[in-house]
Amino acid sequence: MENDLISSISIGLATALTWSNLGFCLGGVLLGMFVGVLPGIGAMTAISMLMPLVYHLDPTSALIMLGGIWYGTAYGGSIASILLNLPGTPSTAVTCLDGYPMARQGRAGIALFMTTVASFFGASVGIVLMMLFSPVIVNVAFNFTSAEYFSLMVLGLIAASTISAESPVKGLAMVGIGILLGLVGMDLYASVPRFTLGFYELLEGISLVALALGIFGVAEIIASARIDQSGTLMSKVTFRSMIPTQDDRRRSLMPMVRGSGVGAFFGILPGIGPSIASFLAYAWERKVADEPQRFGHGAIEGIIAPEAANNAADQAAFIPTMTLGIPGSPTMALIIGVLIIHGITPGPTLVTERPDLFWGLIMSFWIGNILLLIINIPLIGIWVRLLQVPYGYLYPAVVMFMCIGAFTIHNNPFDVFSIMVFGLVGYGMRVLAFPVAPLILGFVLGPLMEEHFRRAMTISFGDPMVFLQRPVSAGILAITALFLLFSLVSFIRTKAAGTRARGG
Amino acid sequence: MRRFKKILATAVLSVLPIAAMSQGTYPERPITMIVPFAAGNSADILARVLADHVGRQLNTSIVIENRPGAESILGATTAARAQADGYTIMLASTSALAAAPALNSNLPYDPVTDFAPITQISLQPYVIVVRPDHPAQDIGQLIQMAKDDPGRITFASSNTTTRVASELFRSMAEIELTNIPYTGTDQAFLDVRNGQVTMMFAGSTSALPQIAQGTLRPLAVSSADRWEELPDVPTLGEVVPGYEFSAWHALVAPAAAPDEVISVLNAAFHAAMNDPEIAAQVDVALFPTTPDELSATIQRDIDVWREIVEEAGLPVN
Structure with missing residues (x-):
């Protein structure tokens, strides 16, 4: 077994370390990082644009490059989240919550440095899992039915309700609105359009990119345009200012480990993906934190955990794609498409039939992530300097990129209008102090929850006990119940403590 | 792949007009091919592989425009309203040309009167x-x-x-x-x-x-x-006697496209589909037909779909 692994690694390295493949890897991660920074333009857009080129490449090189774009965006996405409060990709939306306050406190350099480290750590966990446990993990995913998925979604939603600190009621309300927005589109079961107002453009639902960019990005730009911000951010980033303090390092270690675990787990489940993983990692950190009230005000744990999670999920997403031939996301489906053009069918036999491709890709992940780490750190100073561009130039440019990003998904102007509408809505929510992060999570989880609930119920012919009869599902629901109980207890305790404090 | 090779005869005959057409003027500029699916979808791969081959054959380029969404309705609407000069064509599937009309009463286009069939592409x-x-x-x-x-x-x-x-x-x-x-x-x-x-x-x-x-x-x-x-x-x-069902892809142009364009494209796509290299690159069985055969297939499948949608009580929007 050990010899197998070593020989596999050497096959992989031999493939990944050729000059041309190194070039494709570097090209891929650079492009990925770049499109990740541009709000709205994500891996999907970049990979679709490269499709014509991909036909003429060797399949291994093509995959190495596309893979590089995919995980490179997760590094880049956090940059825009931290510096501009604009999620570069939906999976980095939650990083805005604490990343942007850190930047406002002049700690942008540390935030960027630590997210790079956390991203690298998360990605490493994902790759190690892929190397050692692909077959085992695939079995887990294989035995997950709709009942388990539904129970997981319930856990996710309950955890989500704790994301917003200020007012749990407002947080829950936003989760609810998110679910409602998520229901727009064709009802899968009845084949009837819901809440589409007659727009064919809404049959497949509201675009997640348009929603996330609108309520985070446009809303932020409108709000920023109203206040003079000159001099609020640090003007110079020296290497020294990026070095995290002893306190930062101490606080980051466990979130990094927990975030990677959450990310790797959700990454392997088809259809869940890095966005949900990053939100849940954040929710978990808040839950275990000694001082949850620091979250939302620049807590370093609040950026470390989700960044480790989305990178771990990005890497783990390759496990079902490559070994089962089951893509977890539209981007992974594109990658399978590339394999099929070259006459390769991903599936359980891929590892034995094309070890050069499978192990070459895995080894390229290591190389790509190391490249990203090396490239990212000197670039931090340059990214931060981006903020010195006068807002009069920066913001219109950002709005333009967001519109391009939304447009390219369906080549349809409808999505550009959606961004603007959600921008205004998002600004309204901001003014009224409604947190928008739970809305995004509700939006992503709601439709999945409905799909799996209805499917599990149809398969069981209407017997709700199916959720308790399957041991994994029952286990997840038990954890959810414990979670609720703890929340309730701690709520009562803080309430009581508050009353005593006021009384005394 | 399957017994569809009998269509080969049609294809061999259809290569002949290419020589005659090459002195003609069409195509003078790049052709846009609307694909009502996302990039990377199997229909998109099919479109790109064929577009590459046909473009080289006709000394022009065929640009793929992905218009995914609403079960192909958005892309098909765009194609139906495009200029009928032969420079916009669409590679669509059963979704746009047979399913959509059976499932929607207010479709923005008519799959029969708004499109001129060029050739069937695949049979699945x-x-x-x-x-x-x-x-x-x-x-x-x-x-x-x-x-x-x-x-x-x-x-x-x-x-x-x-x-x-x-x-x-x-x-x-x-x-x-x-x-x-x-x-x-x-x-x-x-x-x-x-x-x-x-x-x-x-x-x-x-x-x-x-x-x-x-x-x-x-x-x-x-x-x-x-x-x-x-x-x-x-x-x-x-x-179950009488049961037969297949999905397909087909190439169509806006209805008023000139006949000359239809025959040039029909011949060029047939030549591409009969190239064994192409057949190896796509993951569907290629199925070239004449425009008339495609027209009959579309009409027949619209009827089949309407019937089964009604019988099964699927909601018509």
Whole structure:
């Protein structure tokens, strides 16, 4: 077994370390990082644009490059989240919550440095899992039915309700609105359009990119345009200012480990993906934190955990794609498409039939992530300097990129209008102090929850006990119940403590 | 791949006009091909492989414009309203040309009067698969099980086309089946494999490797003839007389496109489809036809869809 692994690694390295493949890897991660920074333009857009080129490449090189774009965006996405409060990709939306306050406190350099480290750590966990446990993990995913998925979604939603600190009621309300927005589109079961107002453009639902960019990005730009911000951010980033303090390092270690675990787990489940993983990692950190009230005000744990999670999920997403031939996301489906053009069918036999491709890709992940780490750190100073561009130039440019990003998904102007509408809505929510992060999570989880609930119920012919009869599902629901109980207890305790404090 | 090679004759004849046309003026500039699917979708791959070949043949480039969304309705609407000068064409599937008109009463385009057919591109029959240890040994036993316990047999449908293929089976075999809808084929395959769902109509590309690995077992194919790859698997028509169902891709232009353009494109695409290198690159069975044959197929399938949509009580929007 050990010899197998070593020989596999050497096959992989031999493939990944050729000059041309190194070039494709570097090209891929650079492009990925770049499109990740541009709000709205994500891996999907970049990979679709490269499709014509991909036909003429060797399949291994093509995959190495596309893979590089995919995980490179997760590094880049956090940059825009931290510096501009604009999620570069939906999976980095939650990083805005604490990343942007850190930047406002002049700690942008540390935030960027630590997210790079956390991203690298998360990605490493994902790759190690892929190397050692692909077959085992695939079995887990294989035995997950709709009942388990539904129970997981319930856990996710309950955890989500704790994301917003200020007012749990407002947080829950936003989760609810998110679910409602998520229901727009064709009802899968009845084949009837819901809440589409007659727009064919809404049959497949509201675009997640348009929603996330609108309520985070446009809303932020409108709000920023109203206040003079000159001099609020640090003007110079020296290497020294990026070095995290002893306190930062101490606080980051466990979130990094927990975030990677959450990310790797959700990454392997088809259809869940890095966005949900990053939100849940954040929710978990808040839950275990000694001082949850620091979250939302620049807590370093609040950026470390989700960044480790989305990178771990990005890497783990390759496990079902490559070994089962089951893509977890539209981007992974594109990658399978590339394999099929070259006459390769991903599936359980891929590892034995094309070890050069499978192990070459895995080894390229290591190389790509190391490249990203090396490239990212000197670039931090340059990214931060981006903020010195006068807002009069920066913001219109950002709005333009967001519109391009939304447009390219369906080549349809409808999505550009959606961004603007959600921008205004998002600004309204901001003014009224409604947190928008739970809305995004509700939006992503709601439709999945409905799909799996209805499917599990149809398969069981209407017997709700199916959720308790399957041991994994029952286990997840038990954890959810414990979670609720703890929340309730701690709520009562803080309430009581508050009353005593006021009384005394 | 299958017995469709008989179309070869048509194709050989159709290569002849190319020589005559090459002095003509069309095409003078790049041609836009609207594909109502996302980049990377199997239809998109098909379009790109063919566009590359045909573009070189006609000394121009064919630019793919992906217009995904609303089960192809958005892309087809754009194509229907494009200038009919031969510089905009569309590679569409059963969704836009047969399913949409049956499922929508207020479609913004008419698949028959708004488009000029050029050639059919592919023909995609399905295979009914179950998990390897399912008690039904053949399709007859499955039908019997469905009769003994009405509604207990479930089928996974990953889109409207596989749903309609299944509903047609249910109706013609006079049995009751329960529909379990999915948003894509991947989770559907998993649930059939782990026994959550009894059966599904699956496309050959995704099903054949799993059948070869023994993770899925074929019971019947939906085409009129048996498949070369599965010689022992009967057609559904052998058990349920008259059953035949396939999805397809087709190339169309806006209705008023000049006849000359139609014949140039028909010949050029046929030449591409008959190139063995192309056949190896795409994951569907290529199926070149004349414009008239395509026209008849579209009309016939619209009728089949309307009938089954009505019979199964699917909502028409």
